Amino acid sequence: MRQRIIAGNWKMYKTIAEAEQFANAVKQAELSATVEKVICAPFTALSALSAILKGTEIKLGAQNVHFAEEGAYTGEISPLMLKELGVDYVIIGHSERRQYFNETDETVNKKVKAALQHGLKPIICVGETLAEYEANETEAVVRRQTEAALQGLSAEQVSVSVIAYEPVWAIGTGKSSTAENANQTIAYIRHVIASQFDQDTANAVRIQYGGSVKPDNVAGFLQQSDIDGALVGGASLTVEGYLGLIAGASTK
Ligand SMILES: O=C(CO)COP(=O)(O)O
Numbered sequence: 001m002r003q004r005i006i007a008g009n010w011k012m013y014k015t016i017a018e019a020e021q022f023a024n025a026v027k028q029a030e031l032s033a034t035v036e037k038v039i040c041a042p043f044t045a046l047s048a049l050s051a052i053l054k055g056t057e058i059k060l061g062a063q064n065v066h067f068a069e070e071g072a073y074t075g076e077i078s079p080l081m082l083k084e085l086g087v088d089y090v091i092i093g094h095s096e097r098r099q100y101f102n103e104t105d106e107t108v109n110k111k112v113k114a115a116l117q118h119g120l121k122p123i124i125c126v127g128e129t130l131a132e133y134e135a136n137e138t139e140a141v142v143r144r145q146t147e148a149a150l151q152g153l154s155a156e157q158v159s160v161s162v163i164a165y166e167p168v169w170a171i172g173t174g175k176s177s178t179a180e181n182a183n184q185t186i187a188y189i190r191h192v193i194a195s196q197f198d199q200d201t202a203n204a205v206r207i208q209y210g211g212s213v214k215p216d217n218v219a220g221f222l223q224q225s226d227i228d229g230a231l232v233g234g235a236s237l238t239v240e241g242y243l244g245l246i247a248g249a250s251t252k
Contacts, residue, residue, distance in 0.1 A: 002206050004222060005162060005229035006249045007038035007061060007123060008236025009091060009210075019045035023052040025239045031057060032250035036229070038089050039236070040123075043077055050086035061089035061123065064097060067110035069118075079118035090115050091231070093125045093149060095168045105148035112149055116157045123162045123208070123231060124149045126189065130169035138167075138185060143192050155197045159204040163189060164231040170211025172233060179217075182209045183224035190226055215244025219251045 014022065019041055031037060040061035041049055049060055066076035082090060092115065093108035108124065115122045126145035128138045142165065150158055165186050170176050177185075186207045194202035209221045210231035221227050229249065235241040 002204070002228045003036050004034065004249050005036040005038065005206055005208065006218075006245050007040055007089065007091075007162075007164075007208065007229070007231050008242055008245070009040045009063060009094070009231055009233050010042060010237060011063065011096070011233055012042060013237055014042060014045060016045050016048050020048050020052060022239055022242075023049050023058075026058065026242060027053060027056050029239075029243055031243075032246055033057065035246055035249045037246060038123075039242075040089065040091050046082070046085045046087060054086070059088040060086060061091060062087050063091045063094065065090045065092065065111055065115055065120070067107070067114040069114075079114050079120055082120060083118050087120060089121045089123055089162070091123045091125060091164075093145070095125060095127055095129075095166060095171060099168075105145060108145075108149050109151050112161070113152065116153070116161070121160055121162060123164050125164045125166050125210070125231070127164075127166040127168050127171075127211070133167060133169055139188050142185060142189055146189055146192050147196055150193070150196060155201040158193065158197055158201050162206045162208060162229075163193075164208040164210050165189060166210035166231060168211075172212070174212050176212035176214075176217060177209070179220040179224050179227070182221060183226050186224075187226040213245070215241060215248050218245050218248035222249050222251075 092111045097103040112122045128141040190202045206228040208229040213230040213232045214235045
């Protein structure tokens with residue numbers, strides 16, 4: 001049985017003070033132990049959050065990482081720096097980074113390998129654009145992105161990774177995919193992994209859905225056969241929203 005995982009992707013929101021306020025509020029709450037809980041915060045807030053959340057079940061994630069340990073890469077953050085901050089997960093290949101910052105399937109693969117090499121668990125984002133969806137290219141796109149991201153990994157490394165299927169047309173729009181359609185695409189991604197590696201690895205890897213997930217729809221996604229969690233933007237920014245997502249993900 002795969003453990004459910006809810007990750008909040010705060011994107012470029014929350015100053016350190018706002019992040020501290022959020023963390024101090026959430027750590028007071030009774031949280032379901034069955035769901036793995038992650039907050040992917042801006043780099044600037046990671047140190048403060050690490051101190052506040054130490055000893056709680058809430059894990060820290062980053063939203064990007066460079067593939068080099070160090071070097072002349074102005075503005076970048078290395079896996080070593082994230083590990084030093086107590087970060088467990090790192091989002092790699094988010095569609096906003098593919099769209100605005102030239103992230104490619106090749107750089108995603110390099111970053112995934114570097115993250116795993118330094119003990120970070122990648123949350124690897126795949127998903128089609130609206131144009132690709134309307135052209136019935138969803139499966140071709142997620143196959144290409146998944147195979148490229150996982151190329152050269154061991155079965156064990158894939159098993160500890162997380163994939164996030166995020167149809168770009170559902171991100172920030174309020175128009176999520178249906179639970180059934182999301183499950184169909186995620187089952188296809190699992191099939192791709194079974195072909196690239198083996199069925200046991202495909203059965204072990206956790207695959208999230210992301211794209212307008214809210215406390216009032218998260219349970220519907222998690223009740224699907226192949227969906228193991230959610231990667232959530234907007235709804236994870238408030239304490240009430242984040243707690244609601246955890247509660248919704250805890251229902252059978
Ligand atoms: O991009 C997302 C998470 O990485 C989804 O964002 P929303 O939940 O705001 O649609």
